[in-house]
Amino acid sequence: MSLYNMLFGTNEIAPALLFILDLNQPDKIWDSGRFRDIYLNEDGTRIILYTRNGGGNRRHWDASHWKYKEGMDCPCPGCIITYKLKKHPNYIRDYDDDFDSTYAYVEFGVPKLFKEIAESLATGKKPQSIREKFDNYIERIKAGEEQIPEGIKKIFREIKKDLKKEGLY
Structure with a gap:
Protein backbone atom coordinates (compact mmCIF):
# COMPACT_ATOMS: atom_id res chain seq x y z
CA MET A 1 0.00 0.00 0.00
CA PRO A 127 -11.11 18.49 -5.38
CA GLN A 128 -8.17 19.03 -3.02
CA SER A 129 -4.63 18.95 -4.38
CA ILE A 130 -2.07 16.63 -2.78
CA ARG A 131 -0.54 19.62 -0.99
CA GLU A 132 -3.91 20.62 0.46
CA LYS A 133 -4.53 17.03 1.58
CA PHE A 134 -1.14 16.78 3.31
CA ASP A 135 -1.45 20.24 4.91
CA ASN A 136 -4.93 19.41 6.24
CA TYR A 137 -3.74 16.03 7.51
CA ILE A 138 -0.82 17.61 9.39
CA GLU A 139 -3.16 20.20 10.93
CA ARG A 140 -5.51 17.42 12.10
CA ILE A 141 -2.56 15.58 13.69
CA LYS A 142 -1.43 18.78 15.46
CA ALA A 143 -4.98 19.35 16.70
CA GLY A 144 -5.19 15.78 18.02
CA GLU A 145 -8.00 14.94 15.61
CA GLU A 146 -5.97 12.35 13.69
CA GLN A 147 -3.47 9.65 14.65
CA ILE A 148 -0.47 8.70 12.55
CA PRO A 149 -1.12 5.18 11.17
CA GLU A 150 1.05 2.44 12.69
CA GLY A 151 2.36 1.48 9.24
CA ILE A 152 3.78 4.97 8.75
CA LYS A 153 5.28 5.02 12.25
CA LYS A 154 7.03 1.74 11.41
CA ILE A 155 8.46 3.22 8.19
CA PHE A 156 9.80 6.25 10.07
CA ARG A 157 11.34 4.04 12.78
CA GLU A 158 13.20 2.11 10.06
CA ILE A 159 14.38 5.34 8.42
CA LYS A 160 15.58 6.66 11.79
CA LYS A 161 17.44 3.39 12.45
CA ASP A 162 19.16 3.59 9.03
CA LEU A 163 20.08 7.26 9.54
CA LYS A 164 21.61 6.44 12.94
CA LYS A 165 23.58 3.58 11.39
CA GLU A 166 24.98 6.01 8.79
CA GLY A 167 25.74 8.63 11.47
CA LEU A 168 23.22 11.05 9.98
CA TYR A 169 20.86 11.21 12.97
Whole structure:
Protein backbone atom coordinates (compact mmCIF):
# COMPACT_ATOMS: atom_id res chain seq x y z
CA MET A 1 0.00 0.00 0.00
CA SER A 2 1.31 3.46 -0.88
CA LEU A 3 1.90 6.28 1.60
CA TYR A 4 -0.84 8.27 -0.14
CA ASN A 5 -3.37 5.46 0.31
CA MET A 6 -2.27 4.81 3.92
CA LEU A 7 -3.05 8.43 4.74
CA PHE A 8 -6.00 9.22 2.51
CA GLY A 9 -7.46 5.95 1.27
CA THR A 10 -9.43 6.18 -1.96
CA ASN A 11 -12.60 7.94 -2.90
CA GLU A 12 -15.67 5.87 -1.97
CA ILE A 13 -16.99 6.07 -5.54
CA ALA A 14 -13.62 5.10 -7.07
CA PRO A 15 -14.82 1.63 -8.19
CA ALA A 16 -17.76 3.21 -10.06
CA LEU A 17 -15.56 5.85 -11.72
CA LEU A 18 -12.99 3.23 -12.77
CA PHE A 19 -15.84 1.16 -14.23
CA ILE A 20 -17.30 4.17 -16.09
CA LEU A 21 -13.94 4.75 -17.82
CA ASP A 22 -13.12 1.02 -18.13
CA LEU A 23 -9.89 1.65 -16.18
CA ASN A 24 -8.19 -1.15 -14.22
CA GLN A 25 -10.88 -3.65 -15.18
CA PRO A 26 -10.30 -7.40 -15.65
CA ASP A 27 -10.03 -7.03 -19.46
CA LYS A 28 -6.92 -4.83 -18.93
CA ILE A 29 -7.72 -2.64 -21.96
CA TRP A 30 -7.13 0.61 -20.06
CA ASP A 31 -4.62 0.37 -17.21
CA SER A 32 -3.94 3.46 -15.10
CA GLY A 33 -0.36 2.63 -14.13
CA ARG A 34 0.42 3.59 -10.54
CA PHE A 35 -3.15 4.32 -9.42
CA ARG A 36 -3.69 6.37 -6.26
CA ASP A 37 -7.23 7.77 -6.52
CA ILE A 38 -9.99 8.90 -8.85
CA TYR A 39 -12.76 11.44 -8.33
CA LEU A 40 -15.13 13.86 -10.03
CA ASN A 41 -14.51 17.56 -10.51
CA GLU A 42 -16.86 19.95 -8.72
CA ASP A 43 -19.72 19.78 -11.24
CA GLY A 44 -19.34 16.15 -12.29
CA THR A 45 -18.38 16.94 -15.89
CA ARG A 46 -14.89 15.46 -15.62
CA ILE A 47 -13.33 12.43 -13.99
CA ILE A 48 -9.86 13.04 -12.58
CA LEU A 49 -7.49 10.10 -12.22
CA TYR A 50 -4.66 10.60 -9.73
CA THR A 51 -1.52 8.50 -10.33
CA ARG A 52 2.13 8.24 -9.42
CA ASN A 53 2.97 8.39 -13.14
CA GLY A 54 4.21 12.01 -13.19
CA GLY A 55 7.62 13.67 -13.44
CA GLY A 56 10.46 11.17 -13.83
CA ASN A 57 7.94 8.31 -13.76
CA ARG A 58 6.84 9.37 -17.28
CA ARG A 59 9.96 7.85 -18.83
CA HIS A 60 9.98 4.29 -20.18
CA TRP A 61 11.00 1.91 -17.39
CA ASP A 62 13.76 0.01 -19.23
CA ALA A 63 15.07 -1.87 -16.22
CA SER A 64 11.81 -3.49 -15.16
CA HIS A 65 10.14 -3.70 -18.58
CA TRP A 66 13.10 -4.62 -20.78
CA LYS A 67 11.02 -7.08 -22.80
CA TYR A 68 8.98 -4.21 -24.22
CA LYS A 69 9.82 -1.41 -26.60
CA GLU A 70 8.81 2.05 -25.47
CA GLY A 71 5.30 2.82 -26.73
CA MET A 72 1.63 1.83 -26.69
CA ASP A 73 2.21 -1.87 -26.04
CA CYS A 74 4.53 -1.42 -23.05
CA PRO A 75 2.78 -1.89 -19.67
CA CYS A 76 5.22 0.28 -17.67
CA PRO A 77 3.75 3.34 -15.87
CA GLY A 78 5.78 5.72 -18.03
CA CYS A 79 4.43 4.34 -21.30
CA ILE A 80 0.91 4.12 -19.88
CA ILE A 81 0.77 7.86 -19.20
CA THR A 82 2.90 8.97 -22.15
CA TYR A 83 1.26 6.85 -24.84
CA LYS A 84 -1.68 4.72 -23.78
CA LEU A 85 -3.96 6.94 -21.66
CA LYS A 86 -3.82 9.69 -24.29
CA LYS A 87 -5.62 7.27 -26.66
CA HIS A 88 -8.53 6.69 -24.25
CA PRO A 89 -11.74 7.94 -25.98
CA ASN A 90 -12.56 10.26 -23.05
CA TYR A 91 -9.03 11.59 -22.43
CA ILE A 92 -8.81 15.39 -22.13
CA ARG A 93 -5.37 16.14 -20.68
CA ASP A 94 -2.76 15.18 -18.08
CA TYR A 95 -0.42 17.25 -15.93
CA ASP A 96 1.98 16.82 -13.05
CA ASP A 97 1.15 17.89 -9.51
CA ASP A 98 2.68 21.26 -8.53
CA PHE A 99 3.67 20.05 -5.05
CA ASP A 100 5.10 16.64 -5.98
CA SER A 101 5.69 16.20 -9.70
CA THR A 102 6.00 12.43 -9.38
CA TYR A 103 2.20 12.47 -9.13
CA ALA A 104 0.09 13.20 -12.21
CA TYR A 105 -3.54 14.04 -12.81
CA VAL A 106 -5.31 12.68 -15.88
CA GLU A 107 -8.61 14.33 -16.80
CA PHE A 108 -11.32 12.52 -18.73
CA GLY A 109 -14.70 13.60 -19.97
CA VAL A 110 -17.63 11.62 -18.65
CA PRO A 111 -19.05 9.21 -21.27
CA LYS A 112 -22.54 10.28 -22.45
CA LEU A 113 -24.18 7.20 -20.98
CA PHE A 114 -23.01 8.22 -17.48
CA LYS A 115 -23.31 12.04 -17.58
CA GLU A 116 -26.51 12.25 -15.54
CA ILE A 117 -25.19 9.87 -12.89
CA ALA A 118 -21.85 11.71 -12.63
CA GLU A 119 -23.54 15.09 -12.27
CA SER A 120 -25.77 13.70 -9.51
CA LEU A 121 -22.68 12.44 -7.63
CA ALA A 122 -20.84 15.78 -7.89
CA THR A 123 -20.14 17.50 -4.57
CA GLY A 124 -19.95 21.08 -5.85
CA LYS A 125 -16.51 21.36 -4.24
CA LYS A 126 -13.20 21.61 -6.08
CA PRO A 127 -11.11 18.49 -5.38
CA GLN A 128 -8.17 19.03 -3.02
CA SER A 129 -4.63 18.95 -4.38
CA ILE A 130 -2.07 16.63 -2.78
CA ARG A 131 -0.54 19.62 -0.99
CA GLU A 132 -3.91 20.62 0.46
CA LYS A 133 -4.53 17.03 1.58
CA PHE A 134 -1.14 16.78 3.31
CA ASP A 135 -1.45 20.24 4.91
CA ASN A 136 -4.93 19.41 6.24
CA TYR A 137 -3.74 16.03 7.51
CA ILE A 138 -0.82 17.61 9.39
CA GLU A 139 -3.16 20.20 10.93
CA ARG A 140 -5.51 17.42 12.10
CA ILE A 141 -2.56 15.58 13.69
CA LYS A 142 -1.43 18.78 15.46
CA ALA A 143 -4.98 19.35 16.70
CA GLY A 144 -5.19 15.78 18.02
CA GLU A 145 -8.00 14.94 15.61
CA GLU A 146 -5.97 12.35 13.69
CA GLN A 147 -3.47 9.65 14.65
CA ILE A 148 -0.47 8.70 12.55
CA PRO A 149 -1.12 5.18 11.17
CA GLU A 150 1.05 2.44 12.69
CA GLY A 151 2.36 1.48 9.24
CA ILE A 152 3.78 4.97 8.75
CA LYS A 153 5.28 5.02 12.25
CA LYS A 154 7.03 1.74 11.41
CA ILE A 155 8.46 3.22 8.19
CA PHE A 156 9.80 6.25 10.07
CA ARG A 157 11.34 4.04 12.78
CA GLU A 158 13.20 2.11 10.06
CA ILE A 159 14.38 5.34 8.42
CA LYS A 160 15.58 6.66 11.79
CA LYS A 161 17.44 3.39 12.45
CA ASP A 162 19.16 3.59 9.03
CA LEU A 163 20.08 7.26 9.54
CA LYS A 164 21.61 6.44 12.94
CA LYS A 165 23.58 3.58 11.39
CA GLU A 166 24.98 6.01 8.79
CA GLY A 167 25.74 8.63 11.47
CA LEU A 168 23.22 11.05 9.98
CA TYR A 169 20.86 11.21 12.97
